[in-house]
Amino acid sequence: MTAVVQVLDVVQEYPGVRALKGVSLDLAPGQVLGLVGENGAGKSTLIRILGGIEQPVSGRLVVRGEDRTFRGSAESQAAGISVVSQEFRLVPQLSVADNVFLGHESTRAGVVDAAGTRARTAELLDQLGLDLDPDRPVSSLTVGDRQMVEIARALSREFDVLIMDEPTAALNGAEILRLHAIVRRIAEQGKAVVYVSHHLDEIFEICHDVAVLRDGSLVAHAPTADLDEARLVEHMLGRAPQTYERGAVTEHAGEERLTVRGLRVPGVAEPFDLSVRAGEIVGLAGLVGSGRAELTRALFGDLPATSGEVRVDGRAVRLRSSREAVRHGIFMLSEDRKGEGILPHLDVTENAMVSRDRSGLGLLRRLLPVPADESAQFERLRTDMRIRVPHGRQLIGNLSGGNQQKVLLGRALLSGCAVLLLNEPTRGVDVGAKVDIYQLVKQLAEAGVAVVVSSSDAPELAAITDRCAVYFAGRQVAELHGRDVTEDNIVSASVGQTVQEGSDV
Ligand SMILES: Nc1ncnc2c1ncn2[C@@H]1O[C@H](COP(=O)(O)OP(=O)(O)OP(=O)(O)O)[C@@H](O)[C@H]1O
Numbered sequence: 001m002t003a004v005v006q007v008l009d010v011v012q013e014y015p016g017v018r019a020l021k022g023v024s025l026d027l028a029p030g031q032v033l034g035l036v037g038e039n040g041a042g043k044s045t046l047i048r049i050l051g052g053i054e055q056p057v058s059g060r061l062v063v064r065g066e067d068r069t070f071r072g073s074a075e076s077q078a079a080g081i082s083v084v085s086q087e088f089r090l091v092p093q094l095s096v097a098d099n100v101f102l103g104h105e106s107t108r109a110g111v112v113d114a115a116g117t118r119a120r121t122a123e124l125l126d127q128l129g130l131d132l133d134p135d136r137p138v139s140s141l142t143v144g145d146r147q148m149v150e151i152a153r154a155l156s157r158e159f160d161v162l163i164m165d166e167p168t169a170a171l172n173g174a175e176i177l178r179l180h181a182i183v184r185r186i187a188e189q190g191k192a193v194v195y196v197s198h199h200l201d202e203i204f205e206i207c208h209d210v211a212v213l214r215d216g217s218l219v220a221h222a223p224t225a226d227l228d229e230a231r232l233v234e235h236m237l238g239r240a241p242q243t244y245e246r247g248a249v250t251e252h253a254g255e256e257r258l259t260v261r262g263l264r265v266p267g268v269a270e271p272f273d274l275s276v277r278a279g280e281i282v283g284l285a286g287l288v289g290s291g292r293a294e295l296t297r298a299l300f301g302d303l304p305a306t307s308g309e310v311r312v313d314g315r316a317v318r319l320r321s322s323r324e325a326v327r328h329g330i331f332m333l334s335e336d337r338k339g340e341g342i343l344p345h346l347d348v349t350e351n352a353m354v355s356r357d358r359s360g361l362g363l364l365r366r367l368l369p370v371p372a373d374e375s376a377q378f379e380r381l382r383t384d385m386r387i388r389v390p391h392g393r394q395l396i397g398n399l400s401g402g403n404q405q406k407v408l409l410g411r412a413l414l415s416g417c418a419v420l421l422l423n424e425p426t427r428g429v430d431v432g433a434k435v436d437i438y439q440l441v442k443q444l445a446e447a448g449v450a451v452v453v454s455s456s457d458a459p460e461l462a463a464i465t466d467r468c469a470v471y472f473a474g475r476q477v478a479e480l481h482g483r484d485v486t487e488d489n490i491v492s493a494s495v496g497q498t499v500q501e502g503s504d505v
Pocket of ligand 1: 014015017019037038039040041042043044045046086388389397398399400401402403428430
């Protein structure tokens with residue numbers, strides 16, 4: 001079948017980085033093409049070029065047989081390319097409906113048709129299985145719902161090619177299944193879909209073909225049926241993947257560092273208890289509506305508890321804000337990387353070091369030389385976590401999403417905290433780097449930090465936690481220990497099934 005879009009020998013460069021080194025790719029009608037690669041491999045760069053946000057240094061884009069140069073996203077959209085980008089581009093103050101149709105509002109006799117816009121938005125949300133009021137301001141939505149609104153926005157246009165950059169990064173299991181059904185339907189309608197994900201099970205689930213980018217080059221392009229996960233990972237990394245060996249941390253666990261007793265949190269049925277000792281990695285699992293999100297936020301100090309107590313190293317602390325939490329030795333990695341995580345006007349070294357209480361200096365810092373020990377620390381972090389960045393003074397906003405996440409995790413690692421709270425720590429991180437991050441978290445625990453990991457990724461919790469509390473309908477329904485912390489047990493308990501415990505040593 002003739003390609004609807006051809007990418008021919010496309011090269012893209014940024015200062016100090018050759019992000020695409022001559023990539024050629026065809027997108028055929030009815031095809032779902034998976035695009036995979038390590039963090040920083042060039043996936044988003046290629047998408048930005050197809051979406052008209054950037055122009056390549058050289059190479060050609062051919063759309064339905066015609067050479068095209070897009071000088072902005074409007075031109076790419078007009079050519080039938082619709083993009084769900086990794087960066088949320090929603091306007092928080094506007095309603096869901098206004099965001100979905102921003103830039104292509106329905107009009108009647110030249111006037112914006114608010115009722116029509118709302119009705120069409122409701123239809124799209126319904127297709128996505130989303131029970132959301134079109135009039136709600138986007139600022140009041142969870143990260144997952146914002147992601148769905150981004151998708152609704154891409155679907156609201158006429159398109160021949162739909163490009164999705166990590167569309168499921170913030171979605172829960174049911175939402176992911178619904179999205180997969182929609183992708184299949186779109187392909188059946190004869191449209192081409194490009195699907196970027198670090199979740200390789202999704203690639204095998206819905207993609208007919210897969211293209212692998214490594215360090216800016218296309219290193220493999222094959223039907224998914226011809227590959228298995230191990231081969232795909234090898235193509236991505238250019239080496240055999242390492243496996244993560246869990247430590248026997250519990251045996252060395254020391255004094256209790258975090259104690260939570262009877263913490264009542266708005267929206268959660270039962271009070272919350274938790275204790276984490278030095279050297280332990282404790283997981284929090286649970287689906288949307290389980291109370292896990294609220295408990296995580298309460299621990300982070302951004303959803304104040306109504307009663308109960310929290311102690312760090314035996315000292316009672318109040319967590320009315322995340323700043324207060326940090327002051328008491330609790331450090332956290334937020335799930336909202338863009339909103340609460342990165343400091344976009346600062347470079348990567350400063351972003352990694354900011355927990356060391358120099359944040360007040362702000363922009364002034366850019367004029368001062370980075371202290372040598374900080375540069376050295378960042379260099380170590382860069383090597384240990386394989387952060388892809390040309391130098392330590394690169395602005396963090398110029399890094400790929402996964403590499404930003406690694407810098408933020410580095411910040412947590414360097415913070416010298418007593419308690420480390422990680423919320424969705426490897427969201428958007430590639431399979432190779434995940435293992436590196438798990439190793440570092442294990443090292444931190446071994447150094448005596450009490451670690452809490454709140455994650456929707458059951459395999460992740462099974463791989464790294466010593467103990468895992470599972471929540472369902474506002475209650476803790478299981479506490480799994482040691483060998484009982486398995487993916488199956490976590491998933492079963494998360495949907496309210498009783499888990500047979502006791503194989504633990
Ligand atoms: N504006 C920019 N300035 C400088 N370097 C950039 C810029 N944008 C991207 N890069 C670099 O280009 C390379 C490719 O980045 P890109 O965002 O395309 O990666 P990716 O494959 O999408 O990664 P991820 O899986 O982490 O999203 C990276 O080394 C990144 O740091």
